[in-house]
Amino acid sequence: MxxxxxxxxxxxxxxxxxxxxxxxxxxxxxxxxxxxxxxxxxxxxxxxxxxxxxxxxxxxxxxxxxxxxxxxxxxxCDLDEIIIDKLAKNARKYPVEKSYGNSEKYREL
Known part of the structure; x- marks a missing residue:
């Protein structure tokens, strides 16, 4: 950061x-x-x-x-905190096994 x-x-x-x-x-x-x-x-x-x-x-x-x-x-806002929180949220929305190499929105996975 x-x-x-x-x-x-x-x-x-x-x-x-x-x-x-x-x-x-x-x-x-x-x-x-x-x-x-x-x-x-x-x-x-x-x-x-x-x-x-x-x-x-x-x-x-x-x-x-x-x-x-x-x-x-x-x-x-603490920059590190909000980035880490957002990455964790995105990891739940875009699990590797569903999103790897796929540019679809999380609702479409």
Whole structure:
């Protein structure tokens, strides 16, 4: 997972600019979606990054992750905990013996 020092850098960055006042959970959720759309734009009309611009992909992915960390902070979620919980839930919904090599939704397995 992300290190505590990386999460601390994100907090420091926004604190030093007094931006927390703008970071409501709603605004952060919107920002995650907007940045995800910008990541998708890198792949518009292609299965590979446009012009093989992996640096742009990295930047958009970083923007998404930064906003996700900020959202988790805002709503009081521990990132490790929510990811582990979700993986456990998905493991129950998608048992290996039914889902291996199969992209069907869990209801269709």
């Amino acid at each position: 992300l290190s505590d020092s990386t999460i601390s850098l994100i907090r420091q960055f926004t604190d030093r600019r007094n931006w927390d006042q703008f970071h409501t959970s709603g605004n952060l959720a919107k920002s995650i979606s907007i940045e995800a759309a910008e990541l998708l734009e890198c792949y518009q009309w292609s299965e590979e990054a446009r012009d093989n611009d992996i640096e742009h992909v990295r930047e958009e992915l970083a923007d998404i992750l930064i906003y996700c960390v900020m959202m988790a902070d805002k709503v009081g």
